[in-house]
Amino acid sequence: MTSETSTDLLDDVFRLLLDAGASDLHWSDGGSLHLRVNGFLELAEVPESVSRISFDELTTHLIGRDNFATFVERREYDGARTVLGGSRVRINVFFKRGRIAWAVRLLPSEFFPMESLGLDLDICARICELKQGLVLVTGATGSGKTTTLASLLHHINRHRREHIFTIEDPIEYVHESRECMVSQREVGVDTASFHEALRSVLREDPDIVLLGEMRDRISMDAALTLSETGHLTFATLHTSGAVDTISRIISAFDSMEQGQIRERLATNLKVVITQQLVPWTNREGRSLCAEIMVSTKAIRAMIRDGKERQMLSAIETSSDEGMTTMNKSLADLVKRRLITQKEAGLYSPDRDSLKRHFEVPQLMRSV
Template identity: 45%
Template sequence: MERDIYKLLKQTSEQKASDLHITVGLPPMIRVNGGLKIFPGSEGDLLKPKDTKELIQPILEEKQREYLEENGHVDYSYSVPGWGRFRINVFKQRGSLSMAARVVSATVPTLESLMIPASVGDLARLNKGLVLVTGPTGSGKSSTLAALIDIINNERKAHILTLEDPIEYLHKHKNSIVNQREIGYDTKDYASGLRAALREDPDVILIGEMRDLDSISIALTAAETGHLVFSTLHTVGSAKTIDRIIDAFPPHQQQQIKVQLSTVLQGVVSQQLISKKNENGRIVALEIMRANPAIRNLVREGKTHQINSIIQMSGKNGMTTMDHYLFELFKKGLISKENALFYSLDQESMKRKFL
């Protein structure tokens, strides 16, 4: 088996895998098309604690080692010249070191390359407000955000400021100035980075994740004061996304947040990555919501359960529910009936579509 971490990372990229896993008691594992499998040539080669330590230590800098010792885990980005970039998480488990490394494309993707409708790009052409890209871990949120930021970078003379943990895609200055700050290295955390951002004359702010009440609150304020703010949540569906934001606040603040959110929210793009039918690879399924007067009223009044109905009636305005998108993928023969049902947000309604 190959015991050189640099070669393992290179070969992970060459295998078209999305992730490499190093952990005690198993050979190196890679994730291909959403499923885990043993790294080719490593069958039966079970890693011991000293093996994982020897593999992982060469790609840890001193500052990262210190953070790992103090917190039990560390996130960072790592570049292998000529091979690509990786988003790395090293963590302790049962006294040994483990690692998950995600392959990050060396080039910033486009919406077209991600098979996302061009209409989503209109969210990048807004002047202010809050745009959320949501979905489970590994659903491609960072790639979608990178594509949206690149549209702004190509089309506008703006100051784009990103706060990421870690930085994944590297943006070059084009028509815009792009400053990328990494949590834990360039700034302490999202909340302090956001407070500083408001004094750094940004037009556009990207927040890698709205993790807590502080970061959500500052993001809403930034959107309210004339900035275009992009961020992510791990929710699927517009209604759940809005509920998650409101529920982050104590009850006595929630009505105020509903009003604020109804004013600043511009759109929600929820996504899931689904295995294609009878072929390799995965395809994205989307829910696209654009805030219109009807949706803003529902948010303000706390009637988020009715948002889906508005989306269903607004197809001509570029909106789509997740279940409609899934059914269209099924009709085109791109995904199986089983996956259309499995990933649907209303399985009973989806079952009726198949009758």
């Protein structure tokens, strides 16, 4: 089969993804093809043209012959590529029950303007004006963390004259240099490993650094060091809120180090955004819900003193600082009639607290 023919067949597959308005495609050798549309999986029909060739051959063209040989040896592959003349997808290829399977995520072809993210615009603007510090965007896989960070970096790229430096695995959004100079390094392509790239980043003269996911103690320490040395540093974590985020970072270090880490974190952490994408009741869309914690004198004291469990109360009472809780964000969707109260409860970190957003005050009941 020629490369041109294989490309045409891959295009038939990816066209399904785009035409359905899906975010993800799941397919395995001998299995059904599913698309995730607005958060829900739907069965899709495999194009007849594709069903005539082997899944191994199609996968080889998807990730490249050299990568396929490595994939067979390691049993895993992560990457990204451009398809259909401009759309970009993130690709994970793996084995399940001895057969090859794909998980493909469509990345938006354009950067989301900050106004359309669903986050407080003033907070986003304040983040983009920071000269130094650590900004964390957290949440589960598929919660839009990468999209949020790409939007913030895109805004900075258009309004500042500095050096944006990223370490990504893989590169998902491609940033062309605008007002900023942008250097994007992909693990496995531009650097041997994430940790090797971390060791050399300060020698590359960055102003703004995107580290991607902080996976371990080494990457967490690097993020703090970058922030301490005058860089604006962005990173992600798979955590469910600011309290969980602080606890996760502290617990990654030995007990003898934790006091120092608390001090470093209190000094350098600027914002924690925890987000999730919540499907509407009518399944016609999704909205971003977020908890936002901003570093204030009170928050910094809680981090230093090991009282992060008190943070949620501080977040609830600090809306004037731009903070908000996940429950407040969910309650707003209910009030806009995009989701039901029951559906909000499925995404709430604290259902009892959520219920209070819908209680009629005693004074109102007596009128």
